[in-house]
Amino acid sequence: MPVFPVRHAPDAEGRFEIAPEDLRHLSRVLRLKPGDRFEVCLPDGSRAEARLEGEGRRRVGRVLQRLSAQAETRLPLWIGLGLIRFSRLEWLVEKATELGVERLSPLLLSRGRFGKIEEISENKINRLEKIAQETLKQCERITSPRIDPPMDLRSFLKLSGEDAARRKLLLEERSRAAPLREVLGNARAWAVLVGPEGGLSPEEKSQAREAGFTPVSLGATVLRSETAALYAAAALDFFRQAREEGS
Amino acid sequence: MPVFPVRHAPDAEGRFEIAPEDLRHLSRVLRLKPGDRFEVCLPDGSRAEARLEGEGRRRVGRVLQRLSAQAETRLPLWIGLGLIRFSRLEWLVEKATELGVERLSPLLLSRGRFGKIEEISENKINRLEKIAQETLKQCERITSPRIDPPMDLRSFLKLSGEDAARRKLLLEERSRAAPLREVLGNARAWAVLVGPEGGLSPEEKSQAREAGFTPVSLGATVLRSETAALYAAAALDFFRQAREEGS
Numbered sequence: 001m002p003v004f005p006v007r008h009a010p011d012a013e014g015r016f017e018i019a020p021e022d023l024r025h026l027s028r029v030l031r032l033k034p035g036d037r038f039e040v041c042l043p044d045g046s047r048a049e050a051r052l053e054g055e056g057r058r059r060v061g062r063v064l065q066r067l068s069a070q071a072e073t074r075l076p077l078w079i080g081l082g083l084i085r086f087s088r089l090e091w092l093v094e095k096a097t098e099l100g101v102e103r104l105s106p107l108l109l110s111r112g113r114f115g116k117i118e119e120i121s122e123n124k125i126n127r128l129e130k131i132a133q134e135t136l137k138q139c140e141r142i143t144s145p146r147i148d149p150p151m152d153l154r155s156f157l158k159l160s161g162e163d164a165a166r167r168k169l170l171l172e173e174r175s176r177a178a179p180l181r182e183v184l185g186n187a188r189a190w191a192v193l194v195g196p197e198g199g200l201s202p203e204e205k206s207q208a209r210e211a212g213f214t215p216v217s218l219g220a221t222v223l224r225s226e227t228a229a230l231y232a233a234a235a236l237d238f239f240r241q242a243r244e245e246g247s
Numbered sequence: 248m249p250v251f252p253v254r255h256a257p258d259a260e261g262r263f264e265i266a267p268e269d270l271r272h273l274s275r276v277l278r279l280k281p282g283d284r285f286e287v288c289l290p291d292g293s294r295a296e297a298r299l300e301g302e303g304r305r306r307v308g309r310v311l312q313r314l315s316a317q318a319e320t321r322l323p324l325w326i327g328l329g330l331i332r333f334s335r336l337e338w339l340v341e342k343a344t345e346l347g348v349e350r351l352s353p354l355l356l357s358r359g360r361f362g363k364i365e366e367i368s369e370n371k372i373n374r375l376e377k378i379a380q381e382t383l384k385q386c387e388r389i390t391s392p393r394i395d396p397p398m399d400l401r402s403f404l405k406l407s408g409e410d411a412a413r414r415k416l417l418l419e420e421r422s423r424a425a426p427l428r429e430v431l432g433n434a435r436a437w438a439v440l441v442g443p444e445g446g447l448s449p450e451e452k453s454q455a456r457e458a459g460f461t462p463v464s465l466g467a468t469v470l471r472s473e474t475a476a477l478y479a480a481a482a483l484d485f486f487r488q489a490r491e492e493g494s
Contacts, residue, residue, distance in 0.1 A: 073467045091338065098474050139469045181489040219488055220320045222386045227345050234481035241466055242428040 002137040003039045003047065006061070010042070014063035015053070023059060025137070026052060037064070041142045072141050074100040075237050076189035078166070079145075080156045081105070082196025083112035084225050086124060092226040093128045096145050097135040099233045102189075105148040105156050111198040120150045153204055157211035160191040167191070170213040171228050173199060177215035180232070184239055192232045194225050249384035250286045250294065253308070257289070261310035262300070270306060272384075273299060284311065288389040319388050321347040322484050323436035325413070327403045328352070329443025330359035331472050333371060339473040340375045344382040344391050346480045349436075352395040352403050358445040367397045400451055404458035407438040414438070417460040418475050420446060424462035427479070431486055439479045441472050 004026070010016040018026070026032045032052050040050045040061060047067040054060050079096065083089075083106050096104055106120060125147060132144035151159075160168060167187030169180070171194045193200075193213055200208065209215065218231055251273070257263040265273070273279045279299050287297045287308060294314040301307050326343065330336075330353050343351055353367060372394060379391035398406075407415060414434030416427070418441045440447075440455055447455065456462065465478055 095474055095477075098468070098470050099478075100468060138471065141469075179488055180485065219484065221345070221347060221484075222388075223345050224385065227342055230342075230477065231346075231481040231484075234478040235485035237466065237468075237478075238427065238482035238485060241426055 003041050003140045004050075004061075005133075005136055005142050006040045006042050006050075008043065010061075010063050015060045016040075016050075016063070018052075018059065018061050021133075022137075027059075034059070039067070041140070042066075043142075047140075072100065072143065074102060074143065075233060075240070076166075077101050077233055077236055078103040078160055078189075078191040079105070079229050079233070080107050080160065080191065080193045081225060081229055082107050082109040082194065082200070083120065083150065084196055086120075088224070088226045090128065090131055092229055093131050093145070093147065094135050095230050096233065097132045097141065098139045099230075099237060100141060100143075101145045101233055103146040103148070105159075106150045107156055107193075108150050108152050109196055109204055110201045112196040122149075125149055153207060156193070157208060157213075161211055163189065165189065168211070168213040169193070169216045169232070170200075170205065170208045171195075171232060172205075172215050172217055173222055173228075174220065175215060175217045177217040180216050180218060180235055181239075183214050183216050184236075190236055192229065194229045194232075196225055250288050250387040251297075251308075252380075252383055252389050253287045253289050253297075255290065257308075257310050262307045263287075263297075263310070265299075265306065265308050268380075269384075274306075281306070286314070288387070289313075290389075294387075319347065319390065321349060321390060322480060322487070323413075324348050324480055324483055325350040325407055325436075325438040326352070326476050326480070327354050327407065327438065327440045328472060328476055329354050329356040329441065329447070330367065330397065331443055333367075335471070335473045337375065337378055339476060340378050340392070340394065341382050342477050343480065344379045344388065345386045346477075346484060347388060347390075348392045348480055350393040350395070352406075353397045354403055354440075355397050355399045356443055356451055357448045359443040369396075372396055400454060403440070404455060404460075408458055410436065412436065415458070415460040416440070416463045416479070417447075417452065417455045418442075418479060419452075419462050419464055420469055420475075421467065422462060422464045424464040427463050427465060427482055428486075430461050430463050431483075437483055439476065441476045441479075443472055 004022050006016045032038060034052050036052050037049055040048050042048055049064045049067055050061040051064055053062050128147050136144055166189045168191045171192055193208055218228060223231060251269045253263045279285060281299050283299050284296055287295050289295055296311045296314055297308040298311055299306060300309050375394050383391055413436045415438045418439055440460055465475060470478060
């Protein structure tokens with residue numbers, strides 16, 4: 001059964017508002033009735049058992065008992081990705097949410113699928129947010145990746161450059177660049193820049209290198225853009241876990 | 248531009264048959280005309296430049312020159328996965344093909360989405376094969392994962408058990424099982440068993456353990472089935488590359 005996020009702290013009696021889409025899920029999909037119990041994630045990250053109370057539009061949740069105070073594990077990874085077909089971007093948002101990725105910036109690059117910023121409308125960004133929210137419930141998380149409106153490369157390089165401790169990686173296809181493993185070092189946070197289909201232009205690559213992005217190869221394999229981003233996320237998570245065990 | 252797989256060795260003059268769907272792609276999407284050149288992967292794994300020759304139904308390809316004799320890198324991973332929603336399985340087939348996964352077996356488990364073997368028809372398996380073939384072109388591969396018709400757990404355990412050198416892993420959610428990194432050892436090939444939504448039943452887990460599958464945790468994160476399978480594929484590929492560099 002999914003864990004439902006509670007967005008605002010419950011009142012003194014433990015009551016909290018249930019988002020309309022969660023209410024629909026609880027009543028129509030899970031067929032909960034007033035008095036039935038379900039699990040929630042409170043805004044502080046702890047899990048709790050809650051009860052459905054009231055009728056119709058006045059239905060609310062009420063916290064019965066806290067189950068754990070375990071904070072979620074997030075992956076301190078910022079993905080900058082050239083615009084790809086929207087259905088592939090939707091998919092990446094879902095998977096990035098499952099993996100706890102921190103931030104996802106769709107980028108307007110010269111070879112991207114969309115030349116104009118207008119072509120990813122606010123509606124489409126809202127759609128991505130909604131996918132992330134749905135995924136949170138499935139994977140028992142409370143925080144979804146921050147999803148930026150499409151930005152140009154210069155903005156992404158500038159913003160990601162503000163955090164000097166973040167290791168910045170430029171994923172390259174079939175290149176002679178160093179393999180991922182060799183450039184990870186001791187960083188605790190990463191940014192990866194992934195080209196659209198067709199890759200970054202030579203000029204964009206040199207801009208990225210000047211901004212501190214290290215070219216890195218994922219091996220001989222040619223991956224689609226969204227697969228490369230997810231591969232990097234899984235490999236970084238695996239690497240981070242291995243390091244934590246070792247330390 | 249995609250690389251088109253050539254299924255049968257070219258004749259003495261270098262001519263080869265082009266599959267109807269590739270012909271459509273070449274002429275309608277890429278708008279190639281007789282005399283135009285395109286890239287192919289020959290059955291021996293080498294890449295070659297080819298020319299489109301002839302008209303209408305008599306169009307064939309002709310090898311002009313070999314470009315490389317590089318064999319593709321495959322990931323010796325066999326994924327056994329409880330049945331999930333078909334669109335998610337389609338997605339996994341695409342990603343597994345990109346990553347060069349060896350074999351994918353949809354499994355009939357007690358908590359799977361489909362109770363009856365009939366519900367994944369031959370048509371659906373053909374659809375998965377087609378997705379794999381399309382993906383090969385995009386990612387410049389020649390070999391797609393072997394996709395089995397749905398089988399029961401006992402068959403999967405028996406078949407995967409025939410290769411004693413293959414390391415067998417049972418992916419568990421939020422378990423106290425050992426982390427992936429710790430159980431990889433020196434194996435050069437792996438099988439992973441991933442439950443459907445809801446996981447394996449306790450009985451299925453104990454069958455898997457008896458058959459030599461080691462329970463392993465991917466960390467605190469709760470992942471959808473297909474994401475867990477892909478995470479394992481990316482992490483194993485990363486691990487394998489790191490080991491090869493080290494050796």
